[in-house]
Amino acid sequence: MDQVQEASRPGAREPGGTVVTHPPGLVPGSPAPASRRGILPALLDRPLTSYYLVLGITTLLVALGLVMVLSTSSVQNLGQGGSPYSGFEHQLLGVILGLPCLWLAARCSPRVFRAAAYPLMFAAILGLLLTAVIGVKSAGATRYIQFGPVAFQASELAKLAFLLWGADLLARKEKLSQLDDWRHLLIPLLPGAGIICMLVMLGDDLGTTFILLLIFLALLWVVGTPLRLYVGLLGLIVLALLMLVVVAKYRSARLNDFFGPQGSPVGPNQQRIQGEWAVGSGNWFGVGLGASRQKWGWVPDDTTDFIFAIIGEELGLVGTLCVTALYGGLAFAGLRIARRAQDTFVRLAAAGATVWIVGQAIVNICAVLGMIPITGVPLPLVSAGLSSLVITMITLGMLMSFAKREPGAAQALAEAGPGPARRALSWLGPDRRRE
Numbered sequence: 001m002d003q004v005q006e007a008s009r010p011g012a013r014e015p016g017g018t019v020v021t022h023p024p025g026l027v028p029g030s031p032a033p034a035s036r037r038g039i040l041p042a043l044l045d046r047p048l049t050s051y052y053l054v055l056g057i058t059t060l061l062v063a064l065g066l067v068m069v070l071s072t073s074s075v076q077n078l079g080q081g082g083s084p085y086s087g088f089e090h091q092l093l094g095v096i097l098g099l100p101c102l103w104l105a106a107r108c109s110p111r112v113f114r115a116a117a118y119p120l121m122f123a124a125i126l127g128l129l130l131t132a133v134i135g136v137k138s139a140g141a142t143r144y145i146q147f148g149p150v151a152f153q154a155s156e157l158a159k160l161a162f163l164l165w166g167a168d169l170l171a172r173k174e175k176l177s178q179l180d181d182w183r184h185l186l187i188p189l190l191p192g193a194g195i196i197c198m199l200v201m202l203g204d205d206l207g208t209t210f211i212l213l214l215i216f217l218a219l220l221w222v223v224g225t226p227l228r229l230y231v232g233l234l235g236l237i238v239l240a241l242l243m244l245v246v247v248a249k250y251r252s253a254r255l256n257d258f259f260g261p262q263g264s265p266v267g268p269n270q271q272r273i274q275g276e277w278a279v280g281s282g283n284w285f286g287v288g289l290g291a292s293r294q295k296w297g298w299v300p301d302d303t304t305d306f307i308f309a310i311i312g313e314e315l316g317l318v319g320t321l322c323v324t325a326l327y328g329g330l331a332f333a334g335l336r337i338a339r340r341a342q343d344t345f346v347r348l349a350a351a352g353a354t355v356w357i358v359g360q361a362i363v364n365i366c367a368v369l370g371m372i373p374i375t376g377v378p379l380p381l382v383s384a385g386l387s388s389l390v391i392t393m394i395t396l397g398m399l400m401s402f403a404k405r406e407p408g409a410a411q412a413l414a415e416a417g418p419g420p421a422r423r424a425l426s427w428l429g430p431d432r433r434r435e
Contacts, residue, residue: 047408048416050340051400053333057326058102058396061381062389064311064323066091069384071290072303072310079297087303087384094386098393105397110346110405113398117168120161121192127154128199141204144387153387155200155208159356160391162196162212166219167348174223174344182229189219190233206244206251207377211360213237218355222338222348258373271306274298275368279312279320286316303384305376308368323382324365331358334399340406350402353395 043049066088073087083089127145131154135142144153166189170179178184193216197209217237220230245251257269265273278294281287292313295302302310312320334354341347357380364379366372378385380392404413 047406047412048403050333050337050406051403051409053329054396054399054403057330057333058381058393061323061326062095062098062393065382065384065389066095067289068307068311068314068382069303071292071314072295072307073384075295075297076303090386091384091389094389097386098390101390102393102397102400105394106400106404108398108401110343110349110402113164113349113401114168114171114345117161117164120157121165124154124158124161124196125199127152127157128196128202130154132199132202135203143203143205150386153385155203155205156387156391158196158200159208159211159215160395162193163215163219163349163352163356163395165192166216167345167352170219170223170348171343171345179223182226185220185223185225185229189216201244204248205376206241207363207375209244210241210363210375211356211377213241214359215352215356218352219348222351223344255373270298271300272370272374274300275306275309276370278309279369282313282316282319284316285318286312286314289314304378305364305374305383306368307383308365308379311382312368327358327361327380330354333403334358337399337402337406341402342407343405346402346405350399353399357392357395 069091070085070088073091074084077086078084131142131145134145136144136146136151138144143155144151146152169189169192170185173179173184193212197212200209200212217230217234220233225233245255253268257263257272262273263269265277274294278292278299281294287293292310294313295310299306299309308320308323311323315322331354334350334357338347338350338354341350360377361380363372363375364377364383367374367377378388381389403409
């Protein structure tokens, strides 16, 4: 013991007579303090890191969506003789509806989401059936129901419903130790996924079907499906998607155009070519907000599926990298929540929600950049669309609820005290003490 204390002092000598010097306060073999390990790893290791990451990234993406929808939709609305702010007002309505839903979801416990799984699944199936019967047909597809000025897309609700239903189903089976049998693992999860996908395909929506299959694969991966079975299911899914592409002429033509020559920039390949030109013309820092030239009728669906092309033109490479980094941060936060979760349902739901939102963003960005065929899925929280925006905000609120239940998060929230809004309300309250 005396030798250890002697060796830990500056200028102490080893048995051979060599002088050993150590920085003051640092004993050999002891862990380095947080300041020497780096500030960023210390911040990422805090209990509430996931919570604040999801909250901050959601806020930034929603704000970016409002700005870009105003920039892109104003041109189209002016061309139709309407108000340049009508698209922005519609997106703002989605934010106003989504914020209370996000707040409520962030305050709900996992039991509430598990209880809502089956009712939401029933509502999603009913909504998809009604869409096939009384839905509005647009661009050759029937994908939404019109309620006055508001359009409801049941396929967006189907993503959240299938996620919660599948996570609850697998969590119950794991509690009963039934997942060792592949029949209990796949039934009724696989038939349920097939029914939802078939109902979505009644509206000719292959993009949403692909996202639903991503959720299905994410649930099976997290629950620990044997690799041989997982690879077999993956092969069947790829085969089914190829069959869906081949049976529709416009999908097979789009696939041929993707692998074929570029063609004319104003023909069938206009969306892909003009979108790539928009991204490339932005250079490093873009042409400036609102200054896009491609949004003047050159890029179809520039407010929805191809809004990332206008982001690249107006904000440049730096802007697109920042947007990509935000989705990367969301992926880190969501997978961190899933990894630290102690409840099976929370782990499955968090992982599935992360794969859904981030995977959809990757598919959208890759389609705009010409890396994959155009699939027709919106950029989460940024593209115009009330149903997609509200459902995505509810899902992110669920992730925030799960983040508050990470180890040490409840204690950290208690030590942080009430937030600014609650402090302001308490200051205005009747029980405030007078000085």
